[in-house]
Amino acid sequence: MNLKTTLFLLVMVAGVAGYVFFFELKNETTEQREQREAQSLRLEGSPLIDADDRPEPADVTRLELVIDGNTTVIERQGDGWQQTQPVTFPMQTFAVDRVCRELFELRLFERLDPGNDGAPTHEVARLAEPRALLRLHTADTTYQAALGRRLPGDQAYLQLNDHDDILVVDDDLHLAILDEGVNNWRATTLAAPTLAQTESLQIIPADSEPITLHNLGERWSLDEAGIQRADQDAVRDAVAALSRLRIEDFKADRPEDLARYGLDRPDLIVTSHRTAEDDTQPLPPLTLFVGGAADMETTQRFAAITRGDQPIDVVFTLRESDLTSLRPAVDDLRDKQVLAVEPADINAIRVQNRNTAFGLLRGADGVYRFGAPDPGYRVDRIVATDTTQQLARLEALGFATLDRVKAEIGSLEVSITGEEQPLRIRVCEPTVTEEDSEPRWLLIREPEPFGYLVDPAQLEALLAGPLAFKDRTLLALEREQITQIEMRLPGRVLIDLLSGEQQGTWTVNDEPADTQRINPLIDTLAGLRAAHWLTKDEQPTPRLTGDLSTLTVWAGQENQHAARLLIDAPTNAGTFEGDDAWFTLDPDTTAALLSEQRPADLIVVSPSDIRTITLSLADTTLNLERDPRGGITIDGTEPDDPAPAVRLIDLLSQLRAERLLAETWTPEPDAGLRVTITLADNSTHELQLTGIAPEGFLLPRNERSVIAVVNNKTVLIDGETFETAVGLMTNPQTITP
Known part of the structure; x- marks a missing residue:
């Protein structure tokens, strides 16, 4: 085309x-x-009720539904709906409003004269005895709809009010009433009060004692007097668990035999009392009854709710997993915080232990001092602050009954801002049970009828006595004030550190000091603190003066003598010359104070400069050679794995001392492994690696450190060098570092 x-x-x-x-x-x-x-009308339909005359669902006050002779009545209560016949149960507002809306918004497709012009009779249309009869009452009108037979094409017969006509309408109303039914309009939540609305919550398990939680305004308690404090989060979870419950299915209305559902002897009863609002009468309490298992696997349980004295009207099912939070143990609901206060609200602590009594007072400026009797020294601000904070936030690891008290260790009286009387806490040793894997102390907060199990370490400082709070500041200097440090180490080793004219420069025995080494020493000395003060019984056994390390510090423009510190390195104990008070230092503090300050480089060469290394151990000798191209042979043979030999060369080329030792610690001539290093210029280095630290070693050291003699200097070096060398001697072909 x-x-x-x-x-x-x-x-x-x-x-x-x-x-x-x-x-x-x-x-x-x-x-x-x-x-x-x-x-066209038959295809599209027209509004059954004219828009100008059509009410809104909010205008409806009562709904009546008759099906098979059974009448259901639903009445508006406030903003919601409540089924009142034949049972009482809250309804879903949206669902009931939808039924009203379906009637008011029906579309009419055809109006038929019963029995004429081929139209069905009322009997044929199922309107003589309707499938359902719906009445909606507003303030001035009642709308009655009789629901008849369903038709193909999503249509159905309906009769409106007292009119004889048979109406062909859309079947949306039939679907809502006949297919969904009243049970689908019911609320699936329990409408339980919120946390703020709840006056009390009672939980009665079948197998344990009842629990009642009381809302006292600012807090919750397990008793009306407010003595047994409840954990706010745990209470919130329990109240929320009741609100979160979802009904799975409705099983029976007006059950004749509650035993069939296990509701004659409920497994659990939970009652929520709601607070009165705006001086009105309080609403009746909501009670949940949980009965027997609804299936073989007990994934669901039968349940019912009542309000006030209302009998059980409706039986439904709930998921078993949703009920877990409503079965708490009483200890799960207790407040685990022993004090539950802010640290700044603690004004005073009075401590009584088995031997003494003392008090800590906190001033308005936050500074602590001792109360009577005054021990004669200042309170350490850091220790007092940390202890107060720890006490304020102290939490129990568990709870115990008072019959577990074995012995009383001491007591605390804590004065708290806003409280008229101090809080008294007894500190006791509990009897041990099979469940106790670690030591515990039992704290009894009077007048509570139970005790808190806590870790003893959390209160040891308080119960130790006033000495634990003695000011731990040993030196309080600015680092720029320190001008000279004389360090005497065991074995008559004298190290003199002198500050140079230029700020921040130091010399060690007239040689330039290593800044990276001396700065930690200066910082530690300037703000030196004790870890603990020692009682006379705890002080170390007196030693010879030569066994102690001594640090003498000079400070200020006049270079005045500031202090002479004596340290027993093995125990980290220390004292000042002329003072009988002993203290302990943190191990890291001891290590910093006695750190090696003298030049530490023993061998500093390039690995490529090493030509041979000879290792001798007892009667065995091993020769390691390195050619100019980097190739390595061991006793003339190329090893399968050259990595250990390469690692040994790297370690020896940059060998540093961790500490220089006195000649009195020189090892036996034949002890350990001997190493001879020959360089490219034919110079040599001689080493003796013992693999051990001398007995009675009195200075801080690395646990892997070994004693060695390097070019006639007795030193400590890192143990990796010794381990790698011995490994090569043991298996030169396969050893790995």
Whole structure:
């Protein structure tokens, strides 16, 4: 077909369409038009109730539904709906409003005269005895709809009010009433009060004692007097658990035999009392009854709710997993915080232990001092602050009854801002049970009828006595004030550190000091603190003066003598010359104070400068050679794995001393492993690696450190060098570092 033919045919079709429109429709008779509009009405429908006369769901106050002779009544209560016949149960507002809306917004497709012109009779349309009868009451009108037979095409028969006509309408109302039913309109939550609305919550398990939680305004308690404090989060979880419950299915209305559902002897009863609002009468309490298992696996349980004295009307099912939070142990609901206060609210602590009594007082400026009797020294601010904070936030690891008290260790009286009387806490040693894997102390907060199990370490400082709070500041200097340090180590080693004219420069025995080594020493000395003060019984056994390390510090422009510190390195104990008070230092503090300050480089060469290394152990000798190209042989043979030999070369080329030792610690000549290093310029280095630390070693050291003699200097070096060398001697071909 060519283009001209196609265009001709299109013009002809347009002409025919125009003829039909202008001549046929224009000449349409009135009868034809009415038939066409009726056909359109049957297809699209029209509003059954005119929009001007149509009420809103909010105008409805009562709904009555009769099915098979059984009447259901639902009444509006406030903003919601409540089923009142034949049972009482809250309804979903949206679902009931939807039923009202479905009736008011029905679309009419056809109005039939029963039994005439081929229309069905009331009996055939199931309207003589309707499938359901719905009545909606507003303030001035009642709408009654009789629901008849369903029709194909999503339509159904309906009779409105007292009119005899049979109406063909959409079947949305039939779906909501006959397919979904009243049970689907019911609320699936319990409408339990919120935490703020709850006055009390009682939990009665079948197998344990009842628990009642009381809302006292600012806090919750396990008794009305407010003595047994409840954990706020645990209470919130329990109240929320009741609100979160979702009904799975409705099983029975007005059950005749509660035993069938295990509700004659409930497994759990939970009652929530709601607080009165705006001076009105309090609402009746909501009570949940949980009965027996609803399936073989006990994934669901039968349950029911009542309000006030209302009997059990409706039985439904709940998920067992949703009920877990409503079965707490009483200890799970207790407040684990022993004090539950802010540290700044603690004004005073009075401590009584088995031997002494003392008090800590906190001033308005936050500074602590001792109360009577005054021990004669200042309170350490850091220790007092940390202890107060720890006490304020002290939490129990568990709870115990008072019959577990074995012996009383001491007591605390804590004065708290806003409280008229101090809080008294007895500190006791509990009897040990099989459940106790670690030692515990039992704290009894009077007058509570139970005790808190806590870690003793959390209170040891308080119960130790006033000495634990003695000011631990030993030196309080600015680092720039320190001008000279004389360090005497065991074995008559004297190290003199002198500050240079230029700030921050130091010399060690007249040689430039290593800044990275001396700065930690200066920082530690300037703000030196004790870890603990020692009682006379705890002080170390007196030693010879030569066994102690001594640090003498000079400070200030006049270079005045500031202090002479004596340290027993093995025990980290220390004292000042002329003072009989002993203390302990943190191990890291001891290590910093006695750190090696003398030059530590023993061998500093490039690995490529090492030509041979000879290792001798007892009667065995091993020769390691390195050619100029980097190749390595051991006793003339290339090893399968050269990595251990390469590692040994790297370690020896940059060998540093961890500490220089006195000559009195020189090892036996034949002890350990001997190493001879020959360099490219034929110079040599001689080493003796013992693999041990001398007995009675009195200075801080690395646990892997070993004693060695390097070029006639007795030193400590890191143990990796010794381990790698011995490994090569043991298995030169396969050893790995």
